[in-house]
Amino acid sequence: GAGVSQSPSNKVTEKGKDVELRCDPISGHTALYWYRQSLGQGLEFLIYFQGNSAPDKSGLPSDRFSAERTGGSVSTLTIQRTQQEDSAVYLCASSPWGDQPQHFGDGTRLSIL
Amino acid sequence: EDKVVQSPLSLVVHEGDTVTLNCSYEVTNFRSLLWYKQEKKAPTFLFMLTSSGIEKKSGRLSSILDKKELSSILNITATQTGDSAIYLCAVGRGTGTASKLTFGTGTRLQVTL
Numbered sequence: 396g397a398g399v400s401q402s403p404s405n406k407v408t409e410k411g412k413d414v415e416l417r418c419d420p421i422s423g424h425t426a427l428y429w430y431r432q433s434l435g436q437g438l439e440f441l442i443y444f445q446g447n448s449a450p451d452k453s454g455l456p457s458d459r460f461s462a463e464r465t466g467g468s469v470s471t472l473t474i475q476r477t478q479q480e481d482s483a484v485y486l487c488a489s490s491p492w493g494d495q496p497q498h499f500g501d502g503t504r505l506s507i508l
Numbered sequence: 509e510d511k512v513v514q515s516p517l518s519l520v521v522h523e524g525d526t527v528t529l530n531c532s533y534e535v536t537n538f539r540s541l542l543w544y545k546q547e548k549k550a551p552t553f554l555f556m557l558t559s560s561g562i563e564k565k566s567g568r569l570s571s572i573l574d575k576k577e578l579s580s581i582l583n584i585t586a587t588q589t590g591d592s593a594i595y596l597c598a599v600g601r602g603t604g605t606a607s608k609l610t611f612g613t614g615t616r617l618q619v620t621l
Contacts, residue, residue, distance in 0.1 A: 437611040493606030501549035
């Protein structure tokens, strides 16, 4: 597709379960980013991948959060043992390379019961 | 701590008015300042300003970066109801291979007939 694609668009799960969120970046974009948007808060950086460089994980809030990017394209954000405070919209973005404008997907709305 | 502050928090104007949205920042390792428009889901890229490009214009929208004052403004002239949205300011920062964006909480603009 032409834009950043994220799935699922909505996810409802019980506290304590693991969830996986998927991001398919714009074709040819080497940089991929994950952000979180909580109710009433600004977007918060989580992690980025740039080419073959080691990912910058400095924004991950706890060791329950992890992400991988396979083959330099699709990325998966995994949250283990979900907590209610993990409820948020998780947004993925990509850019042609590191200092170019980031283009966002529609996000995954995660609700933890 | 890196910080991006936007003002006003919200604004209601009549169609045809001109509006100015403000963004100030305190970040380490500044690389760029970006403006996004967020209606329902994905933030849509508007402008990116850097040390080598401090003024941008597209149609009725324009933006200026003041690196001395650590601030930026987004101007919208002859506003239309379709301009109603949340406008997000983000600052790209970091010393790595890509910019991590720190976002403000946004200005909610409502344009009425």
